[in-house]
Amino acid sequence: MSGSNAKRVFFILLGVALFLVLYYAPQFGPAVDPAGKSFALSQQGKAAIGLFFLAGVWWVFEVTPIGVTGLAIGVVQALFLIRPAKDAFRDFMDPTVLFILGSLLIGLVFTKSGITKRIAYKMLMMVGEDTKKILLGVFIITALLTHIMAHTAVAATMFPILVTILALYNGDNSDGKPTKFGKALFIGMAYTAGAGSICTLLGGARNPAAVGFYKEFTGVDVSFVDYFLHMAPFGWLTVFLIWGLLMVIYKPEKSVIPGLREKARSEYAKLGPVSKNEIFIGIVIFCALTMLVCQAIIPALKTMDRSVPLLIAGIIFFLANVLTVEDLEKRIPWNIIFLFSGAMSIGYCLWQTGAAQWIAIKWLGMIAGAPWLVFLLAVCFLVMIMTNFIMNVAAIAITLPVALVMGQYLGVNPELILYGAVAMAGMPFLLLIGAAPNAMAYESKQFTTGEFFISGIPASAVLMGVLVLMTFTYWPIVGLSPLLK
Numbered sequence: 001m002s003g004s005n006a007k008r009v010f011f012i013l014l015g016v017a018l019f020l021v022l023y024y025a026p027q028f029g030p031a032v033d034p035a036g037k038s039f040a041l042s043q044q045g046k047a048a049i050g051l052f053f054l055a056g057v058w059w060v061f062e063v064t065p066i067g068v069t070g071l072a073i074g075v076v077q078a079l080f081l082i083r084p085a086k087d088a089f090r091d092f093m094d095p096t097v098l099f100i101l102g103s104l105l106i107g108l109v110f111t112k113s114g115i116t117k118r119i120a121y122k123m124l125m126m127v128g129e130d131t132k133k134i135l136l137g138v139f140i141i142t143a144l145l146t147h148i149m150a151h152t153a154v155a156a157t158m159f160p161i162l163v164t165i166l167a168l169y170n171g172d173n174s175d176g177k178p179t180k181f182g183k184a185l186f187i188g189m190a191y192t193a194g195a196g197s198i199c200t201l202l203g204g205a206r207n208p209a210a211v212g213f214y215k216e217f218t219g220v221d222v223s224f225v226d227y228f229l230h231m232a233p234f235g236w237l238t239v240f241l242i243w244g245l246l247m248v249i250y251k252p253e254k255s256v257i258p259g260l261r262e263k264a265r266s267e268y269a270k271l272g273p274v275s276k277n278e279i280f281i282g283i284v285i286f287c288a289l290t291m292l293v294c295q296a297i298i299p300a301l302k303t304m305d306r307s308v309p310l311l312i313a314g315i316i317f318f319l320a321n322v323l324t325v326e327d328l329e330k331r332i333p334w335n336i337i338f339l340f341s342g343a344m345s346i347g348y349c350l351w352q353t354g355a356a357q358w359i360a361i362k363w364l365g366m367i368a369g370a371p372w373l374v375f376l377l378a379v380c381f382l383v384m385i386m387t388n389f390i391m392n393v394a395a396i397a398i399t400l401p402v403a404l405v406m407g408q409y410l411g412v413n414p415e416l417i418l419y420g421a422v423a424m425a426g427m428p429f430l431l432l433i434g435a436a437p438n439a440m441a442y443e444s445k446q447f448t449t450g451e452f453f454i455s456g457i458p459a460s461a462v463l464m465g466v467l468v469l470m471t472f473t474y475w476p477i478v479g480l481s482p483l484l485k
Helices: 003-024 043-061 066-079 085-093 095-113 115-127 131-145 151-173 180-197 206-218 224-249 260-270 276-294 307-319 325-330 334-352 355-365 372-386 392-410 414-425 436-442 449-472
Strands: none
Touching: 003 043, 043 066, 043 334, 043 355, 043 449, 066 085, 066 334, 085 095, 085 334, 095 115, 095 151, 095 276, 095 307, 095 334, 095 436, 115 131, 115 151, 115 260, 115 276, 131 151, 131 180, 131 224, 151 180, 151 260, 151 436, 180 224, 180 436, 180 449, 206 392, 206 414, 224 414, 224 449, 276 307, 334 355, 334 436, 355 372, 355 392, 372 392, 372 414, 372 449, 392 414, 414 449, 436 449
């Protein structure tokens, strides 16, 4: 047996062993919240935590295609009676998974029509030949788009553009091997999509959900402007720090790409005038994105699931023969879709069995009497870890209500807990399943899941550092004091 295969077998067995140890372990004691309410951990909840560890090991070390691990999550739930099969597998077609499918269809249309090449060449003509500036330009555009679009849709839009930029970077000497520039390009896109998405209430469902929990607890509503005022500087500072961090970890092999601007100008000219097909595609996608943006301000659209506009656009493209059945069979990354299907299933599994609530209350109960800064960091660290494994909305729903109750006893400003938790929920930098942009970036084949995880450790440390910096500098300036007066 080769060394790499022995390592693979070891991590397969490690994941299985962790699951079985948790599954057969004696019953754990209940978790008790600050109000004295007791939360027992059922056998199903204990098994869900074991499955959580199994999936984490298999995903991080890629012992099998990541989509296959997603399928295994549903199978194990049904096999060990953690949840009924119809519940475990129903999550595989959750609207969030369909939203990701719609985003991938739009990205595919952008690529197939040549629109992505136009955008990429135009950007490179403006940015120039310095690779660091190219990366910064990509990160800024990604973060800006997430102010008005869900970060999943932004990632799907940016991905084919980045593929074109990477091809220009590699030139005629490309041998298909990953490059440091490619790693920085795609990992940075995933990270900055998350950083930009926390800046407004439109960037992700977790933002308005957190504001809703906050209003329910405090009776105070957070306006769009107030939210932007507090979170935009946090998001943008993170974008620039992530850029700096990636320039250290993955310093591009080339500092400049000689002749890139002229090559981009020449390639753009070869594309000729904008075609009727490109105009049609642009109009359809613009209408779909407009519907998504208008959901925040038009009451009649608020009940519509966010996957609907993108799926409508996808259906229109098939009806107009822009997309074909061959595209559906051969060019859609089903590995990524199964990955997120499994992620949704394990997330709901942890939630519905009560395992996630038990973990949150146990963790926060350990620091109930700690200084306010330790409490804040512990809350945010918990959200940051949880959002790498389960839906960010679920991480907020589980953690924020408990944290707000406990914060009362310590005199911590609930608004500080709100903004800190939202920031962490929006930036899962460790695992691919934490956010759709992470998984989409992985499709570039420029990095492994292990490299993404290792890069995410210092990136997550930077995120916690920004939280502390904002807490002691900017937020007090705009009237957000750490403690209640």
